[in-house]
Amino acid sequence: MAPAVLMHQVPYYAQYESAELVPGLIAGTITPADDPRWSRSGATNREEYAFWASRTCGVACLRMALGHWGYAVPRSVPLARDLFVAGAYVRDGNSVRGLIYRPFxxxxxxxxxxxxxxxxTLTAGMVRRHLADGGLALISVHKxxxxxxxxxxxxxxGHLVLAVGATEDALLIHNPSGLPGTSQQYAPVSWGRLAAFSAGRGVLLGDRWDRSPTGIRATGARLS
Incomplete structure (x- = not known):
């Protein structure tokens, strides 16, 4: 029987290098180019960082998943560039289409x-079962x-978050543009409210098979 509380130990990465600046970014009182930690992203300059930062919710989710399963976590802008080359982002001038799921x-x-x-056609029940099996899920929701x-x-x-756990009452998410202290890490979204935000699509992620020395399936499940 699945535990009443399922919570994978997943590191949190915002899509901005300074996660505490999210309220000001939402309000428009500052822009991504004002982020004092922009260089940590691996961008060549502030302009490149500002271009990608508001578009990399999916990149942030992937970085969290990689960290959870013990892989080296790439910096955000080089990872966005790689995904662009792979076709997961399509750029047309100053606009970007993506994240495109299949090439991703x-x-x-x-x-x-x-x-x-x-x-x-991703349902809440599918997400919950996938989490119980040790996986994580990128789900498309409204910001x-x-x-x-x-x-x-x-x-x-229109926005991607990472499902990292569940309770009887709520889905737990890491939100790359959540509010500090309230909705960034393990933020609960009640099952009843989830449908109002969810587009019903996403990507189910799981650790690779046979990483352990004994050849046993390694799901990456870490429960508390």
Whole structure:
């Protein structure tokens, strides 16, 4: 029987190098170019960092998953560049389309050997079962999920978060653009409210098979 609380020990990475600046970025009082830690991203300059930072929710989710399963975690902008080359982002001038799931999943499988399954009809039950099996899930939600209790989103999808655990009452997520202290790490979203934000699609991630010396399946499940 699955435990009442399922919580994978997953490191948190925001899509911005200074996660505490998210409220100001949302309010528009500062821009990503004002981030004093921009160089940690691996960007060549502030302009490149500012271009990618608001578009890398999926990159942040992948970095968290890699850290969870013990892989070296690339810096955010070089990883975004790699995904662009792989076709997971398509750039047209100053606009970017993506994250595009199929080339993303193919790249994740080819580079790290992780299991990555694109799911165009992702239900809450599927996410919960996948978490119980030791996996993590990128799910497409509206960005207003950072305040799920009081906000009614105008649409579904458009932002990626990482499902990292579950309780009887809620899904637990790491939100790359969540609010510090409230909705960045292990943020609960009630099962009843999740449907208002979720687009019902995403990517199910799992650790590669046979990483252990004995050849036993390594799922990466770490429960508390």
């Amino acid at each position: 999943a193919d790249h994740v499988q080819a580079r790290w050997g992780l299991r990555a399954h694109v799911e165009p 207003a999920i950072r305040d799920p209790g009081t906000t009614q989103p105008p649409s579904r999808g």
